[in-house]
Amino acid sequence: MKTFQAVLLLALSVLLPSLDATALARRPVEQWAFFHFDGQAFVAGKPAEGAFIAVQDGVRPVVATAAEKVKGVKLHAGTGTVAGVCYVQASRGKLSSGPGYFPVPKITVEITDGERVVATAETDFYGYFVATLPSGSYKVNVGGTAQVKVENGKTTLISLRVGKRMVD
Numbered sequence: 001m002k003t004f005q006a007v008l009l010l011a012l013s014v015l016l017p018s019l020d021a022t023a024l025a026r027r028p029v030e031q032w033a034f035f036h037f038d039g040q041a042f043v044a045g046k047p048a049e050g051a052f053i054a055v056q057d058g059v060r061p062v063v064a065t066a067a068e069k070v071k072g073v074k075l076h077a078g079t080g081t082v083a084g085v086c087y088v089q090a091s092r093g094k095l096s097s098g099p100g101y102f103p104v105p106k107i108t109v110e111i112t113d114g115e116r117v118v119a120t121a122e123t124d125f126y127g128y129f130v131a132t133l134p135s136g137s138y139k140v141n142v143g144g145t146a147q148v149k150v151e152n153g154k155t156t157l158i159s160l161r162v163g164k165r166m167v168d
Contacts, residue, residue: 032056032070035157037085037127039100042157051126053083058153063128075132080150082111083130084158086123086142103127104162110141 035042036052046052046066054062059072061083075081086104109129111119113136121129135152139145143162150156 032072037087037101037159039087039089041159042085051124051128053128053130053155053157055083055155055157060132061130061155063124063126063130075153078134078152079132080135080152081130081132081155082138082140082148082150082158083128083155084109084140084160085127086129086160086162087127088163089161107142107162109160112139112141113137114139 032054033044033056034046034052034054035044036047036050037043038047042053049066051063051065054064054070054072056072058075060075061081062070062072063083064070086107086109087101088104089101103123103125104127105123105125107123107127109121109123109131110117111121111131111133118138119131119133121131123129133150135150137147137149140148140158140160142160144160146158146160148156148158
């Protein structure tokens with residue numbers, strides 16, 4: 001009996017996480033997916049506190065906090081979005097806790113098609129920005145350059161480190 005319970009427990013521990021991943025992959029297009037920046041990359045889900053980006057195909061992404069209800073605006077045909085965060089990485093000691101980065105609010109993000117500026121966006125209080133663009137390849141400039149591809153009806157997430165490492 002104990003062997004059966006152990007095998008059942010093992011099977012459930014392997015099966016349940018894969019069901020969660022499968023359910024997320026099969027989510028209806030009309031539902032929002034949530035992403036937040038953890039200091040290194042965007043990760044799925046809402047953070048315990050602070051801002052996140054709500055993404056849905058065919059809809060302009062929304063930067064929100066847990067207290068807000070997310071409402072979307074449909075994208076125009078032939079457009080997609082680039083959404084991201086501008087931050088300064090913090091160097092933390094072994095006894096320090098925290099996110100390991102500081103958002104950079106109120107900085108202008110410049111988006112070019114190679115030579116000319118096609119859009120600008122300003123980061124919010126949490127360092128996030130969103131720009132709607134025609135489908136194509138772009139360079140995002142703010143203290144450095146990142147290459148992005150914008151696809152029709154899709155959102156591309158990027159993180160931009162915009163300064164030197166800070167010591168606290």
